[in-house]
Amino acid sequence: MSAGAAPGGALVLFTRDLRVRDHAALASAVREHDRVLAAFVLDRELLSGSCGAPNRLAFLIDCLEDLERSLAERGTHLVVRRGDVVQETMRLVEEHRLVAIHMSDDPTPYARSRHARLARACAGARVALRAHPGITVVAPGALTPAGGDHYRVFTPYWRAWSGLPRGPLLRAPHRIAGPSVLGAGTIPCAAALNPAAPSPQLQRGGENAGREQLGRWLRGGLERYEERHDALPEQGTSRLSAYLHFGCLSPRSVLERARTHGGAGSAAFARQLCWRDFHHQVLAARPQLPSVDYRPRGDRWRRSTRQADAWRAGQTGYPIVDAGMRQLTAEGFMHNRARLIVASFLTKTMYQDWRLGAAHFASLLIDADVADNVGNWQWVAGTGNDTRPNRVLNPLRQAKRFDPHGDYVRRYVPELAGVGGAAVHEPWRLGSAQRRGLGYPEPIVEHEAAARAARAPRG
Numbered sequence: 196m197s198a199g200a201a202p203g204g205a206l207v208l209f210t211r212d213l214r215v216r217d218h219a220a221l222a223s224a225v226r227e228h229d230r231v232l233a234a235f236v237l238d239r240e241l242l243s244g245s246c247g248a249p250n251r252l253a254f255l256i257d258c259l260e261d262l263e264r265s266l267a268e269r270g271t272h273l274v275v276r277r278g279d280v281v282q283e284t285m286r287l288v289e290e291h292r293l294v295a296i297h298m299s300d301d302p303t304p305y306a307r308s309r310h311a312r313l314a315r316a317c318a319g320a321r322v323a324l325r326a327h328p329g330i331t332v333v334a335p336g337a338l339t340p341a342g343g344d345h346y347r348v349f350t351p352y353w354r355a356w357s358g359l360p361r362g363p364l365l366r367a368p369h370r371i372a373g374p375s376v377l378g379a380g381t382i383p384c385a386a387a388l389n390p391a392a393p394s395p396q397l398q399r400g401g402e403n404a405g406r407e408q409l410g411r412w413l414r415g416g417l418e419r420y421e422e423r424h425d426a427l428p429e430q431g432t433s434r435l436s437a438y439l440h441f442g443c444l445s446p447r448s449v450l451e452r453a454r455t456h457g458g459a460g461s462a463a464f465a466r467q468l469c470w471r472d473f474h475h476q477v478l479a480a481r482p483q484l485p486s487v488d489y490r491p492r493g494d495r496w497r498r499s500t501r502q503a504d505a506w507r508a509g510q511t512g513y514p515i516v517d518a519g520m521r522q523l524t525a526e527g528f529m530h531n532r533a534r535l536i537v538a539s540f541l542t543k544t545m546y547q548d549w550r551l552g553a554a555h556f557a558s559l560l561i562d563a564d565v566a567d568n569v570g571n572w573q574w575v576a577g578t579g580n581d582t583r584p585n586r587v588l589n590p591l592r593q594a595k596r597f598d599p600h601g602d603y604v605r606r607y608v609p610e611l612a613g614v615g616g617a618a619v620h621e622p623w624r625l626g627s628a629q630r631r632g633l634g635y636p637e638p639i640v641e642h643e644a645a646a647r648a649a650r651a652p653r654g
């Protein structure tokens with residue numbers, strides 16, 4: 196506690212900000228209070244939805260264990276509770292006679308309703324509730340265009356965002372004086388929360404793993420980001436999305452380190468971080484975005500269980516689409532270019548509802564994030580912020596451009612591993628005997644005809 200700090204302890208409620216560095220809520224609590232209790236609630240409501248999906252749980256548990264180690268080095272522990280987040284938080288406040296709760300502000304609809312419920316409980320208990328920035332670089336709502344409550348188009352947002360001055364990063368507290376937390380509550384293993392197995396090749400979670408990944412990225416990837424970020428077979432992107440989603444890294448610190456590093460890739464990379472903020476500010480202004488078209492266009496989506504199932508399983512007969520979908524299953528991750536291709540295939544070629552695709556992504560992606568997921572799905576489907584809503588990606592042209600030698604496809608579609616070079620993108624051109632031997636499906640639709648039919652006006 197610094198000189199002049201208020202007596203009485205505070206609770207820092209961690210949510211998806213699982214770090215000790217550049218953490219405004221933690222830094223303020225330590226500065227302003229003589230005792231700080233760090234807590235995380237395994238929220239029953241979130242765990243029953245896609246947040247309880249095995250990949251995200253496995254990553255989350257890594258994050259909590261890492262956070263506990265960081266807190267232990269600073270003299271305290273992470274108290275972990277399970278149940279209703281408001282009840283469990285208020286119980287801790289009461290048990291430890293705390294006077295304030297500090298947490299990160301979060302624009303998702305669920306986080307806002309959680310905050311409103313906590314605010315009511317705090318008002319009744321005479322406890323101060325403080326929300327701090329930290330989920331994005333620029334807080335949603337901090338930038339607005341003249342006459343609007345949010346930016347609808349990215350480029351003007353990017354210009355305004357790039358010009359904002361940024362405050363200094365916050366150091367991790369050296370020492371955290373906490374109340375005695377006997378019975379802190381152990382961190383369960385992921386399987387105890389959801390027995391379903393996670394994807395076989397998951398990234399490891401936590402602030403320290405995130406810092407290592409960031410270090411590797413700055414040393415070996417950022418420089419060539421602009422030219423390589425769309426190349427499917429390469430490790431040309433940062434793989435930081437899950438660390439950003441769970442708040443293992445503060446987005447401000449990632450931006451700062453990328454800028455300090457400089458080089459040609461730095462601006463292109465900053466632009467992607469800005470896209471993240473952009474979608475968050477749209478969601479904050481339009482909380483119905485996860486279910487309602489941002490720009491309705493009267494779509495009457497087709498419903499084909501057969502096509503949707505084939506898409507999910509990576510069995511559409513389009514190797515580039517199937518490779519993306521199988522990367523998702525194997526790693527809980529998919530390259531951004533592949534996300535664009537598979538999403539366009541679902542919504543523009545097969546003309547299936549984007550909500551179906553967003554739900555499948557949410558069930559498997561470690562980085563699944565309401566704002567980024569539905570913002571991007573709507574963008575691709577033409578119902579969102581794309582200024583060219585009629586754009587349709589041709590899977591074959593995309594494949595030849597972004598996986599010119601077919602290496603990405605061969606990596607994820609073992610049936611095609613023996614087909615050399617770019618021929619792997621068009622198995623339908625192989626001789627019929629060879630095709631039969633592959634055990635790979637025929638194309639489920641013919642792209643051009645299907646996409647044309649989807650665009651045709653219906654009476």
Ligand SMILES: Cc1cc2nc3c(=O)[nH]c(=O)nc-3n(C[C@H](O)[C@H](O)[C@H](O)COP(=O)(O)OP(=O)(O)OC[C@H]3O[C@@H](n4cnc5c(N)ncnc54)[C@H](O)[C@@H]3O)c2cc1C
Binds near residue numbers: 433436472474567569
């Ligand atoms: C249909 C679809 C769904 C998506 N769903 C998600 C999602 O649920 N969560 C998610 O984090 N990203 C999502 N994205 C955006 C993007 O695909 C991922 O952020 C990116 O692939 C993560 O890999 P990376 O960390 O290596 O990215 P990099 O290329 O290294 O980018 C750096 C960071 O910038 C941010 N970023 C990059 N592209 C975008 C973008 N288009 N929109 C918003 N932020 C971006 C991410 O935080 C990313 O980690 C989606 C894209 C599409 C097309």
